[in-house]
Amino acid sequence: MIPIVVAADVRKTFGSVQALDGVSIEIPAGQVLCIVGPSGSGKSTLLRCINQLERIDSGAIWVDGELIGYRRVGNKLYELTDSEIARQRLASGMVFQRFNLFQHMTALENIIEGPVTVQRRRRNEVVDEAMALLERVGLEAKRDAYPSELSGGQQQRVAIARALAMKPKLMLFDEPTSALDPELVGEVLAVMRDLASSGMTMIVVTHELGFAREVANEVVFMDRGAIVERGSPQEVLVHPQQQRTRDFIAAVLA
Amino acid sequence: MSSAAAQSATGTSTEAQRFDPSIAHLTHVPRRHYGRWIASLLILIAFIYVAKAFAEGQIDWKVVGQFFTAQSILDGLVNTIIMTFCAMALGIALGVLFAIMVMSPNPVLKGVAVFYIWFFRGTPLLLQLLIWFNLALVFPRVGIPGLFEARMVDVMTPFVATLLGLGINQGAYTAEVVRSGILSVDAGQTEAAKSIGMTRLTTLRRIILPQAMRVIIPPVGNEVISMVKLTSIASVIGYAEVLRNAQTIYYANARVIELLIVAAAWYLMIVTVLSVGQHFLERYFAKGQSRRRARPAARPATES
Numbered sequence: 369m370i371p372i373v374v375a376a377d378v379r380k381t382f383g384s385v386q387a388l389d390g391v392s393i394e395i396p397a398g399q400v401l402c403i404v405g406p407s408g409s410g411k412s413t414l415l416r417c418i419n420q421l422e423r424i425d426s427g428a429i430w431v432d433g434e435l436i437g438y439r440r441v442g443n444k445l446y447e448l449t450d451s452e453i454a455r456q457r458l459a460s461g462m463v464f465q466r467f468n469l470f471q472h473m474t475a476l477e478n479i480i481e482g483p484v485t486v487q488r489r490r491r492n493e494v495v496d497e498a499m500a501l502l503e504r505v506g507l508e509a510k511r512d513a514y515p516s517e518l519s520g521g522q523q524q525r526v527a528i529a530r531a532l533a534m535k536p537k538l539m540l541f542d543e544p545t546s547a548l549d550p551e552l553v554g555e556v557l558a559v560m561r562d563l564a565s566s567g568m569t570m571i572v573v574t575h576e577l578g579f580a581r582e583v584a585n586e587v588v589f590m591d592r593g594a595i596v597e598r599g600s601p602q603e604v605l606v607h608p609q610q611q612r613t614r615d616f617i618a619a620v621l622a
Numbered sequence: 623m624s625s626a627a628a629q630s631a632t633g634t635s636t637e638a639q640r641f642d643p644s645i646a647h648l649t650h651v652p653r654r655h656y657g658r659w660i661a662s663l664l665i666l667i668a669f670i671y672v673a674k675a676f677a678e679g680q681i682d683w684k685v686v687g688q689f690f691t692a693q694s695i696l697d698g699l700v701n702t703i704i705m706t707f708c709a710m711a712l713g714i715a716l717g718v719l720f721a722i723m724v725m726s727p728n729p730v731l732k733g734v735a736v737f738y739i740w741f742f743r744g745t746p747l748l749l750q751l752l753i754w755f756n757l758a759l760v761f762p763r764v765g766i767p768g769l770f771e772a773r774m775v776d777v778m779t780p781f782v783a784t785l786l787g788l789g790i791n792q793g794a795y796t797a798e799v800v801r802s803g804i805l806s807v808d809a810g811q812t813e814a815a816k817s818i819g820m821t822r823l824t825t826l827r828r829i830i831l832p833q834a835m836r837v838i839i840p841p842v843g844n845e846v847i848s849m850v851k852l853t854s855i856a857s858v859i860g861y862a863e864v865l866r867n868a869q870t871i872y873y874a875n876a877r878v879i880e881l882l883i884v885a886a887a888w889y890l891m892i893v894t895v896l897s898v899g900q901h902f903l904e905r906y907f908a909k910g911q912s913r914r915r916a917r918p919a920a921r922p923a924t925e926s
Binding site for chain 2: 419420421450451454455457458460461462464466467468469470471472481482485486487527530531534
């Protein structure tokens with residue numbers, strides 16, 4: 369299969385903290401990949417580098433066959449402009465831990481904002497698509513609600529619809545259920561499950577090991593900025609080979 | 623502790639006395655605020671004294687009434703309002719521009735903006751006004767070579783000098799207000815905007831500034847009120863606003879206090895009207911904060 373994301377020896381430091389310490393990975397299209405690991409292991413940073421919310425210090429990342437953030441001329445990589453990076457970001461949709469819905473816009477306005485403002489598509493047709501997306505996440509009745517009028521779970525479902533409205537090639541989820549009250553986690557996971565079964569490529573940073581075991585094609589365990597172990601959910605989560613993975617899973621399940 | 627103290631003071635010490643339910647029907651008497659009565663009285667006396675001084679002083683109230691709606695005063699009033707509006711518009715436009723520049727990752731833009739704010743906040747407004755008005759001493763001619771050219775003294779009229787002086791000075795202050803407004807918007811909003819492919823400027827225009835508004839509007843309303851009164855400073859370079867025209871009249875008829883009272887009354891009137899407007903504006907944006915504002919149930923999402 370053609371990889372949709374390729375990372376080669378990606379390094380990133382924040383001050384003195386080595387967030388990514390030479391990460392290389394290929395992610396095939398159509399897969400659901402879950403990244404697990406302790407906090408500070410670099411899993412969110414990897415996701416944010418794929419979407420260029422962080423700039424990498426060295427290495428290279430390709431998304432959908434295109435080198436991101438840089439243009440190669442001879443033996444050098446030249447940084448791209450703001451608008452070129454904005455265009456490259458359209459390949460992936462991002463769902464944040466804190467939802468980050470636009471607070472001054474209703475659910476529907478949040479969803480149509482990207483297609484109308486960025487992709488310059490006709491409003492009428494975008495509204496129809498957005499309503500279909502709201503229906504898909506079970507919130508068509510909330511089209512005119514502002515984010516502050518929605519529960520966390522509802523906000524996250526709108527955020528997923530907002531990302532899908534851009535018709536991305538892959539979806540990135542950065543701990544999508546970590547900020548939710550326990551009783552609201554299920555509704556968001558249900559939407560993600562539905563999305564996975566529709567064949568969407570998904571990279572999910574999560575602490576929901578149950579979800580990873582059930583939905584993921586592959587699981588990656590990261591620790592201290594590096595990939596420790598990668599394999600099927602069964603291999604990584606049930607029969608981990610590395611001691612660090614075993615310790616982590618024992619700690620999470622305890 | 624206090625009940626024990628009360629007991630020893632009154633000399634009654636039975637348990638029944640301490641929790642006596644029969645006092646429940648007694649009338650509650652609010653605390654007496656004697657200090658307020660005394661203060662009010664003193665203020666009233668002072669006020670009467672000042673009022674008496676004005677009533678008995680060399681003030682001809684007929685003159686005040688006569689000049690209150692004099693053509694020259696009304697013209698000055700119109701000029702004051704026009705200048706307030708124009709200078710504030712220029713100030714807000716520059717304020718937004720320089721706030722964005724100060725927060726820009728581009729060190730050149732940032733440096734220019736920091737210098738602008740430093741310079742125009744750091745020198746007196748009156749001095750800036752005089753510099754603009756006397757700019758012909760530095761640049762005798764102004765224009766683009768070959769296209770148009772003019773003598774600076776013709777271009778730099780009192781109106782232009784006042785507009786530039788007040789507007790550019792205001793911009794330096796408004797930039798700080800706008801900056802704090804932008805900072806008040808959660809960083810996650812910017813990340814979400816980036817993730818749907820927005821560029822920096824689109825993010826500012828569509829996502830950040832609309833949300834910054836509720837922090838920006840109240841202090842800017844305050845600055846509009848300040849600006850009404852600041853326009854009076856333009857009287858020194860001959861801009862014909864209310865105070866200047868009042869002065870022109872009293873230079874001729876020597877009714878100094880009468881005409882200053884006329885000007886003061888007009889300023890108070892404009893500011894009162896604006897204060898009421900500001901109150902409603904703030905209430906509107908405070909409502910936006912909780913996002914529970916009433917709106918039509920099924921609004922067609924075709925307008926933005």
